Amino acid sequence: MHMNVMERKLAAGTEFETSYYRADGEGPGIVVIVTAGVHGNEPAGVLAARQLVEDLRNDVLRLRKGRLIVVPLVNGPAFKRKTRGVPDLNRTFPRRPYAKARHPVTDALFRLASIHRVAWYLDLHEANGLSQLSRKVLGQTLIVNPGSQAIPVVRQAAAWANGFILNGNRKFNVRVKGLPGSGRQAAHSLLQARAVTFETCWSLPLRDRVRYQTALLRRMLKETGIVTGAETIPY
Numbered sequence: 093m094h095m096n097v098m099e100r101k102l103a104a105g106t107e108f109e110t111s112y113y114r115a116d117g118e119g120p121g122i123v124v125i126v127t128a129g130v131h132g133n134e135p136a137g138v139l140a141a142r143q144l145v146e147d148l149r150n151d152v153l154r155l156r157k158g159r160l161i162v163v164p165l166v167n168g169p170a171f172k173r174k175t176r177g178v179p180d181l182n183r184t185f186p187r188r189p190y191a192k193a194r195h196p197v198t199d200a201l202f203r204l205a206s207i208h209r210v211a212w213y214l215d216l217h218e219a220n221g222l223s224q225l226s227r228k229v230l231g232q233t234l235i236v237n238p239g240s241q242a243i244p245v246v247r248q249a250a251a252w253a254n255g256f257i258l259n260g261n262r263k264f265n266v267r268v269k270g271l272p273g274s275g276r277q278a279a280h281s282l283l284q285a286r287a288v289t290f291e292t293c294w295s296l297p298l299r300d301r302v303r304y305q306t307a308l309l310r311r312m313l314k315e316t317g318i319v320t321g322a323e324t325i326p327y
């Protein structure tokens with residue numbers, strides 16, 4: 093039987109209206125949200141998130157319990173223009189309790205995450221450079237906030253992924269740092285979620301970046317305990 097994946101609209105009626113998808117497992121469990129395309133010029137995460145929806149529909153991945161919410165393209169207008177987007181949506185999320193996000197789409201997104209009391213918040217991005225070559229760049233990293241309960245799992249996922257990556261320059265690093273106004277920090281500090289940012293490197297071939305995003309996403313989803321059948325694709 094195919095998994096029922098419901099399509100809904102976020103920020104309906106605004107120019108930022110975008111689809112999100114919700115799948116429910118058979119039993120009760122935690123809620124995990126996956127977001128991508130917060131920045132319009134970071135396509136690998138968007139493609140990986142769209143693939144995740146297809147994989148759920150086609151039973152490549154199965155939700156055994158809990159709920160999975162996927163928002164494949166947060167900033168549709170910027171994606172169309174292939175720009176990062178102004179304002180930078182990853183600075184518009186609420187920075188303190190009861191504050192409102194400073195943009196209609198991040199407001200809708202954060203309320204969605206909040207209403208569902210997400211336990212995990214996985215945000216897919218891309219960045220400049222290779223983190224193995226410079227501490228100053230974020231390409232090929234997984235980022236978590238200081239004190240995050242996700243840190244051990246993220247370290248394991250990075251080590252696992254690196255086992256498949258033959259080119260040492262492409263291996264992932266884990267960075268532990270805050271970013272006020274980001275979805276990750278808002279989810280971490282205001283929703284007490286395990287929040288993780290995935291960053292692939294822009295200068296690598298798109299196909300490889302999508303593979304990295306997909307493999308890490310599957311691995312992390314498996315770690316949340318709600319997904320099965322998430323056997324990894326060696327890349």
Ligand SMILES: [Zn+2]
Binds near residue numbers: 130131134217218
């Ligand atoms: Zn980004």
